[in-house]
Every structure is written in structure tokens, then in C-alpha cells.
Amino acid sequence: xxxxxxxxxxxxxxxxxxxxxxxxxxxxxxxxxxxxxxxxxxxxxxxxxxxxxxxxxxxxxxxxxxxxxxxxxxxxxxxxxxxxxxxxxxxxxxxxxxxxxxxxxxxxxxxxxxxxxxxxxxxxxxxxxxxxxxxxxxxxxxxxxxxxxxxxxxxxxxxxxxxxxxxxxxxxxxxxxxxxxxxxxxxxxxxxxxxxxxxxxxxxxxxxxxxxxxxxxxxxxxxxxxxxxxxxxxxxxxxxxxxxxxxxxxxxxxxxxxxx
Amino acid sequence: xxxxxxxxxxxxxxxxxxxxxxxxxxxxxxxxxxxxxxxxxxxxxxxxxxxxxxxxxxxxxxxxxxxxxxxxxxxxxxxxxxxxxxxxxxxxxxxxxxxxxxxxxxxxxxxxxxxxxxxxxxxxxxxxxxxxxxxxxxxxxxxxxxxxxxxxxxxxxxxxxxxxxxxxxxxxxxxxxxxxxxxxxxxxxxxxxxxxxxxxxxxxxxxxxxxxxxxxxxxxxxxxxxxxxxxxxxxxxxxxxxxxxxxxxxxxxxxxxxxxxxxxxxxxxxxxxxxxxxxxxxxxxxxxxxxxxxxxxxxxxxxxxxxxxxxxxxxxxxxxxxxxxxxxxxxxxxxxxxxxxxxxxxxxxxxxxxxxxxxxxxxxxxxxxxxxxxxxxxxxxxxxxxxxxxxxxxxxxxxxxxxxxxxxxxxxxxxxxxxxxxxxxxxxxxxxxxxxxxxxxxxxxxxxxxxxxxxxxxxxxxxxxxxxxxxxxxxxxxxxxxxxxxxxxxxxxxxxxxxxxxxxxxxxxxxxxxxxxxxxxxxxxxxxxxxxxxxxxxxxxxxxxxxxxxxxxxxxxxxxxxxxxxxxxxxxxxxxxxxxxxxxxxxxxx
Numbered sequence: 001x002x003x004x005x006x007x008x009x010x011x012x013x014x015x016x017x018x019x020x021x022x023x024x025x026x027x028x029x030x031x032x033x034x035x036x037x038x039x040x041x042x043x044x045x046x047x048x049x050x051x052x053x054x055x056x057x058x059x060x061x062x063x064x065x066x067x068x069x070x071x072x073x074x075x076x077x078x079x080x081x082x083x084x085x086x087x088x089x090x091x092x093x094x095x096x097x098x099x100x101x102x103x104x105x106x107x108x109x110x111x112x113x114x115x116x117x118x119x120x121x122x123x124x125x126x127x128x129x130x131x132x133x134x135x136x137x138x139x140x141x142x143x144x145x146x147x148x149x150x151x152x153x154x155x156x157x158x159x160x161x162x163x164x165x166x167x168x169x170x171x172x173x174x175x176x177x178x179x180x181x182x183x184x185x186x187x188x189x190x191x192x193x194x195x196x197x198x199x200x201x202x203x204x205x206x207x208x209x210x211x212x213x214x215x216x217x218x219x220x221x222x223x224x225x226x227x228x229x230x231x232x233x234x235x236x237x238x239x240x241x242x243x244x245x246x247x248x249x250x251x252x253x254x255x256x257x258x259x260x
Numbered sequence: 261x262x263x264x265x266x267x268x269x270x271x272x273x274x275x276x277x278x279x280x281x282x283x284x285x286x287x288x289x290x291x292x293x294x295x296x297x298x299x300x301x302x303x304x305x306x307x308x309x310x311x312x313x314x315x316x317x318x319x320x321x322x323x324x325x326x327x328x329x330x331x332x333x334x335x336x337x338x339x340x341x342x343x344x345x346x347x348x349x350x351x352x353x354x355x356x357x358x359x360x361x362x363x364x365x366x367x368x369x370x371x372x373x374x375x376x377x378x379x380x381x382x383x384x385x386x387x388x389x390x391x392x393x394x395x396x397x398x399x400x401x402x403x404x405x406x407x408x409x410x411x412x413x414x415x416x417x418x419x420x421x422x423x424x425x426x427x428x429x430x431x432x433x434x435x436x437x438x439x440x441x442x443x444x445x446x447x448x449x450x451x452x453x454x455x456x457x458x459x460x461x462x463x464x465x466x467x468x469x470x471x472x473x474x475x476x477x478x479x480x481x482x483x484x485x486x487x488x489x490x491x492x493x494x495x496x497x498x499x500x501x502x503x504x505x506x507x508x509x510x511x512x513x514x515x516x517x518x519x520x521x522x523x524x525x526x527x528x529x530x531x532x533x534x535x536x537x538x539x540x541x542x543x544x545x546x547x548x549x550x551x552x553x554x555x556x557x558x559x560x561x562x563x564x565x566x567x568x569x570x571x572x573x574x575x576x577x578x579x580x581x582x583x584x585x586x587x588x589x590x591x592x593x594x595x596x597x598x599x600x601x602x603x604x605x606x607x608x609x610x611x612x613x614x615x616x617x618x619x620x621x622x623x624x625x626x627x628x629x630x631x632x633x634x635x636x637x638x639x640x641x642x643x644x645x646x647x648x649x650x651x652x653x654x655x656x657x658x659x660x661x662x663x664x665x666x667x668x669x670x671x672x673x674x675x676x677x678x679x680x681x682x683x684x685x686x687x688x689x690x691x692x693x694x695x696x697x698x699x700x701x702x703x704x705x706x707x708x709x710x711x712x713x714x715x716x717x718x719x720x721x722x723x724x725x726x727x728x729x730x731x732x733x734x735x736x737x738x739x740x741x742x743x744x745x746x747x748x749x750x751x752x753x754x755x756x757x758x759x760x761x762x763x764x765x766x767x768x769x770x771x772x773x774x775x776x777x778x779x780x781x782x783x784x785x786x787x788x789x790x791x792x793x794x795x796x797x798x799x800x801x802x803x804x805x806x807x808x809x810x811x812x813x814x815x816x817x818x819x820x821x822x823x824x825x826x827x828x829x830x831x832x833x834x835x836x837x838x839x840x841x842x843x844x845x846x847x848x849x850x
Contacts, residue, residue, distance in 0.1 A: 041557035130769040208317035224691035232498040240458035
């Protein structure tokens with residue numbers, strides 16, 4: 001007994017490898033499914049199957065510098081905004097040094113930006129605050145529209161200036177107005193909803209595993225004292241009021257583990 | 261055109277906790293069983309290895325293990341005066357999908373309801389007068405089952421999971437160190453309580469000094485290795501702080517994967533089909549018997565699976581929707597007339613919290629586990645006198661540390677802005693020195709809170725979405741204010757620098773995460789005019805359909821629901837094996 005798989009399964013491809021060619025080529029032709037809908041249906045009887053990554057392949061590392069999704073003035077504008085949301089100071093890194101803009105860029109280029117795990121079907125009447133996100137936009141569409149609307153608003157309200165050229169107080173004032181929903185952006189863009197999403201994404205980039213492009217050198221974890229991807233604290237459960245001495249560790253290890 | 265498959269004795273719709281329990285019970289009775297699960301296969305070693313399981317972004321914020329609302333969601337509103345709109349993003353509750361479903365990404369909090377919880381209507385009416393159970397348009401009902409009937413089944417689930425805890429009432433004898441308010445237990449917990457870190461310990465000391473009876477939270481994250489009666493091995497919890505919203509890579513959280521599947525999957529009379537979504541329950545023309553289910557798999561093929569019995573074991577929202585889509589279970593509930601039963605008495609959980617900030621104490625919140633808490637039960641259910649309080653029900657209060665995941669769980673003092681230098685400094689200063697008391701309150705049923713089919717929005721298969729109409733009532737707000745004030749009292753007694761009280765105010769909102777404890781809509785009871793299923797979770801009108809899960813709760817108690825829905829599943833399985841298989845038909849005469 002075993003699996004009676006319909007459609008294409010990795011095992012089917014591998015055992016049928018002779019017909020296709022080298023097993024390696026067959027494996028390459030069957031991308032790992034990451035557990036979202038649409039994996040081939042399986043019928044499983046008489047065994048606990050080994051289907052690695054059926055729900056969950058390990059995450060892909062987001063590396064490199066520069067932007068793949070932001071274009072033109074969008075990158076500098078995002079940098080100038082997140083620099084106010086989490087500014088640099090001796091306590092710890094600012095959002096820009098932590099890599100938050102790169103994190104957001106990679107997120108918008110990926111499934112999040114495309115609206116995975118968002119329902120975007122219509123109709124789209126305006127809801128109550130309790131009904132939450134009610135836009136037809138994917139996050140990527142929302143960022144594109146909102147960044148342009150913010151740039152246009154600043155240009156008009158501040159005599160042709162860009163956001164990054166404003167004084168810190170003026171930047172913070174605008175961000176607070178967005179947060180409170182008291183500034184009207186052009187083209188009907190919902191500034192409050194955008195601020196909510198941007199602040200959330202900024203904190204995600206600041207505190208998530210560095211594998212996603214932010215939290216560079218785990219400096220945000222070091223700042224607060226979070227040890228990261230440790231998974232065993234049994235020796236420390238009953239040691240009350242003591243500082244746990246572990247330096248943070250990420251999925252890819254930590255700098256001290258790499259031969260220089 | 262659907263392909264008709266070979267008939268089976270029983271088809272299981274949805275393969276989480278109750279699907280796994282019923283699968284095991286019915287296969288052991290010799291039945292030929294097929295389980296249909298709309299999501300993928302997944303298992304501990306292959307899908308949430310400890311090398312990448314501690315990923316807050318991926319699992320919590322990108323919803324990787326949860327139902328993908330892109331393809332299937334529901335519509336929501338606070339009352340019938342509003343238009344329901346789609347839940348476009350998960351928030352308040354995090355629906356499961358895939359093998360193991362919510363049993364994979366739960367916290368492992370295993371509770372029993374109080375004996376009086378099962379008589380919420382008659383007990384409260386007797387003690388506080390009839391008005392107490394009808395104020396605020398409450399539609400509270402008795403369950404039609406008693407704690408005593410369920411106790412052996414609670415015990416079975418504890419032994420399946422290896423629950424870590426300390427009994428407070430062993431066969432009527434109050435035990436020091438346990439919960440003195442719980443119903444009598446026939447046996448001690450299978451494993452001793454989890455160790456407690458500093459925060460829950462401080463809570464326990466302060467609570468004891470105030471005359472309360474603190475005890476360790478009963479836990480499905482195990483304090484020591486355990487082998488259950490099915491021969492499945494569960495490991496010792498490492499307190500990594502990634503339970504709820506995550507799969508446990510360490511085999512130390514009770515889940516269908518760790519406690520049932522290694523046994524069940526090897527049975528020759530059990531077949532699991534993944535990526536197979538049930539569209540409706542098929543019946544005879546007179547709707548008196550189910551003939552099986554129609555499902556579609558991810559290749560787009562439609563099948564009819566004939567079956568002698570249909571076990572609905574999907575999440576409550578899906579079970580209720582399938583009943584409505586299939587036109588069975590009784591009349592759909594109408595809030596105007598109060599008539600009808602399907603969708604009636606949808607309820608939730610009323611949560612709040614109190615944050616504590618210390619200067620001189622290192623709490624180290626990253627050392628945690630889903631059920632790692634010290635709890636008091638003085639203000640749960642009817643453990644206290646409600647005379648003059650203006651509400652019924654209650655909840656537990658716990659010094660609880662499930663983890664210190666920094667995107668979600670950085671606490672800053674009252675008045676701290678949400679961003680900027682002031683926020684950053686407050687985060688850096690307080691992270692290691694703060695935690696929260698959790699207040700986990702009941703939610704009574706109310707005439708205006710219900711589930712039905714949405715008139716506008718449809719899913720990817722063209723079926724009407726489920727529509728949820730829900731708001732907290734004055735009963736919940738008064739209860740929550742009362743409990744939160746009691747928690748704040750304990751918090752102050754712990755001598756922190758400051759506290760922040762996060763009460764449950766205003767209307768229910770889908771945005772902030774609260775808890776995935778949705779209940780009702782396919783409620784149990786002692787007659788078909790007031791309920792969808794009898795005490796064996798058997799439909800009154802279609803006796804070969806059984807509807808599992810918290811959908812059966814006539815209202816929600818002040819505890820996490822999983823222990824009770826598992827006990828109800830075992831109770832149902834026993835009746836199917838001992839009575840139904842011998843004489844198929846109604847197990848209770850209407």
C-alpha cells in the first residue's frame with residue numbers, strides 16, 4: 001500500500017525518471033510546494049508518508065542590496081519615512097541601517113505584495129473600522145498608490161519640496177496626521193490604512209529573522225535582549241531574575257560562526 | 261460530473277483533532293473509513309523542523325499554516341443593521357487548514373468546563389432568578405449533558421495528550437496545589453505540571469498572598485516525555501516560546517500528529533485524501549438520511565463519496581456552513597423570530613489583559629510555552645457570587661508567558677507612542693522586564709449573534725460564504741470589566757513600576773488577534789426545537805450525520821474549548837460504537 005497520487009508528485013517524477021531523463025532533471029522540474037492550496041491531491045493509506053515541505057519548505061533567503069520592486073523616488077521616500085518610524089540613536093539601529101527598506105522591497109515583490117492571504121474580491125463598499133481591511137488593492141498596489149499620493153501631497157503642501165527634505169518635526173507631523181487619519185491624500189488613498197500597514201511592515205522588517213533582509217546583524221534583537229531562534233531554554237526556566245547570556249542566533253547562524 | 265467512488269462505512273470531513281479522534285475510534289471498531297482534508301499533508305519532521313520553526317514573520321504574520329482567505333473566507337458584521345463585508349485578512353481568529361489543522365498551531369491549553377457550565381441556564385436561573393439568563397436578550401441554554409457523563413472522556417483526552425498538570429479535585433477530594441474549583445477528576449494528570457518562569461511565579465505568590473488558590477495551567481506542552489495509550493511518543497517541552505501559530509518541531513506539543521496519526525495512518529482500513537474539499541452533504545430526496553458527500557480535489561476533479569455515516573469534523577464555521585449549504589440540521593436560525601436552529605447561538609471568547617512593567621526584575625519573556633502559566637479560577641463560571649453584579653459567567657486570570665516574539669509581544673507603558681524614538685527606547689527598556697496577565701472570559705449566547713449564508717459574497721466554488729453577525733453584549737462587557745479589575749488588583753500586588761490595563765471595550769473587531777475560540781451554530785441540547793444535535797452530537801433530523809466540535813456549545817464557558825470538544829468527540833464515538841452500529845437510527849428520541 002502507499003500513496004495513490006494524482007497529478008504530478010515528486011515521487012512520481014522520480015520513479016518515472018527513466019522516461020524523462022536523469023533523476024536530477026526530474027527533481028528540478030518539480031518545484032517544492034510550500035503548503036498553500038493546489039498541491040496535488042494525495043490518497044494515503046497504511047503509512048505515515050514522508051512528504052517533505054508539503055506544508056512547509058524552509059524560507060528562501062532574501063539577500064543582496066538595492067531594490068527589486070521600488071522604482072525611482074519610491075526607495076528614497078520609504079527610507080525617509082521608516083527613518084522617522086524607527087530613528088537611529090545609541091539605543092540601537094534605525095530602521096534604515098537595520099535593512100527595513102530592503103525587507104519591505106522583497107516583501108512587496110513576493111507573495112505578500114501580490115495579496116496572498118488577502119481576500120480581494122468585490123464588491124468593495126466602505127466598511128466599519130471593526131470590519132478591518134476593505135481595500136481592493138494588493139499590498140504592492142497599495143504601496144505604489146500611497147507613496148505617490150504622499151509625494152504629491154508633500155509637493156503641494158510644502159512648496160515643491162520632497163518628504164526627505166523636510167525638517168524632522170515636519171516629517172513627524174505628517175506621519176502623525178496619517179496615523180490619525182486627519183490628512184487627506186490625493187486620489188482617494190486611505191492614508192490611515194496605509195500608515196497602519198507600513199508601521200506593521202516596518203516592525204516586521206526590524207524584528208524578523210535576518211533571512212528576510214531586515215534586522216541586519218540581529219542588531220534589533222540585541223537591542224531588546226531577544227536571543228532569536230534558540231529552541232531550548234530548559235536550563236533557564238527555573239533560574240529566575242538572571243540574565244540569559246546567549247547572544248542572538250538566526251536561522252543562518254551568527255557572525256561568530258563564520259570563518260573570517 | 262462527479263465520479264462516484266466505492267462506498268465506505270464512514271466519511272470524515274476535515275482532519276484536525278476531532279477527525280483524528282473519530283478516525284481512530286471508528287477504525288479500531290473495524291469500520292472502513294475515509295477522511296477528506298482540504299489542505300495538505302504535514303508532519304513534524306518534514307514541516308516544522310526546529311531549524312526554521314521559530315519564524316514569527318512567516319507563521320504569525322504571513323499566516324503560513326492558516327486558512328488562506330484568498331480562496332475562502334466569511335463575511336462579518338456586528339449586527340443585522342449593517343452590511344456584512346468579507347474578512348479580507350485573518351485577525352481576531354486564526355483559522356486552521358491542512359492535516360492536524362488548528363491542533364497543529366494551538367497553544368495546547370487543555371481545560372475542562374465546570375459542572376455548572378453545562379447547566380448554564382438552569383443553574384443560573386435557580387441561583388440568581390430567571391431574569392439573569394434572559395437579560396440583554398441572552399439565549400443561554402443547558403447542554404443536555406452533564407460533567408459526570410463527560411468526565412471519563414475528558415480523562416481519555418488527557419491520557420491521549422499526556423497533559424501536564426496538578427489535579428485540584430481527585431474523586432471529590434480537594435488536592436493542594438491544584439484547582440480547587442474543578443469538577444471531580446477520576447485520575448491525576450498523566451504528567452506533572454510544567455516548571456514556571458519568574459513572571460508566572462510572581463503572579464502565583466501575589467495571588468496566594470491575597471487568599472486565592474493559584475495553580476499551574478494544565479498543559480499540552482509536556483513537562484516530561486510521555487508515551488500515550490496508542491503508543492505515540494511525546495517529548496519534553498523546551499520552552500522555546502513558539503507554540504500558538506506555530507508547529508512544534510520538538511514533538512512536545514500534543515497535536516493529532518504527535519498523539520494519533522502515527523497510530524491511525526498505519527491502519528489498513530483508514531484512507532486519508534488531502535487537498536480534497538467537501539462541497540456538500542448529499543441526502544436522500546426526503547432529507548432523512550445522508551448518502552455521502554461530494555468533494556472536489558485540487559486538480560479540479562469532483563467526486564461523490566458514498567458513506568453509511570458522515571462525520572463533520574471541520575472547524576465550526578465550516579461545519580455550520582456545510583449544514584446550511586446542504587439544507588440539513590433543522591431550520592436556519594432567524595434572529596427576528598428566534599425560530600430555527602442552524603446558526604443559532606454563535607459565541608466567542610471575551611479576552612483582556614494587564615501588562616506589568618518592572619525595573620528590578622528580569623522576566624525573560626522569550627522563555628515560554630503555549631500553556632506556561634500560573635492561574636487562578638476564583639472568578640470563573642459560577643465560582644463566585646454574581647448577586648448584584650449584572651452579569652453571568654466568568655473566566656480565569658493567569659500570569660501567562662507563551663513567548664516573547666518581538667513583532668507581536670513587545671509591551672510599552674501607557675501613553676507610549678507606537679513609533680519614533682520614544683517607542684524604540686521604551687521597547688529596549690521594557691522587553692526583558694515586562695509581561696502580561698491574561699483574562700480569559702466566557703461569552704454567553706445572544707439573540708442577535710448567529711451564523712447564516714451571505715446573500716452577496718461567494719467563494720471560489722460559487723457557494724455563498726458564511727455570514728457572521730456578532731457583537732459583545734452588556735453581559736460580556738460587565739463581566740470583562742469585573743475580571744480585568746480583579747487581575748489589575750493582583751498585578752498591583754506584584755509591585756511593578758507600573759501597569760497597563762487593556763480592557764475589552766466597544767464592539768467586536770476583526771482586526772486585533774483575540775483568540776480562535778469560535779463556538780455555537782450547530783448547538784447540542786435535549787430537543788430538536790432548540791438544538792441541531794443531541795448529546796451524542798448526532799443530527800436530530802439526519803441521524804447518520806454527526807457534527808463534532810465547539811459548534812455544539814450552546815454558549816462558551818470561560819475556558820479554552822479544545823478539552824471539551826475532544827471529550828464530546830470521545831463521548832460521541834462511544835455511542836456510535838456501542839449503540840448506533842448495532843441499531844442505526846436516532847440515539848435519542850425527540
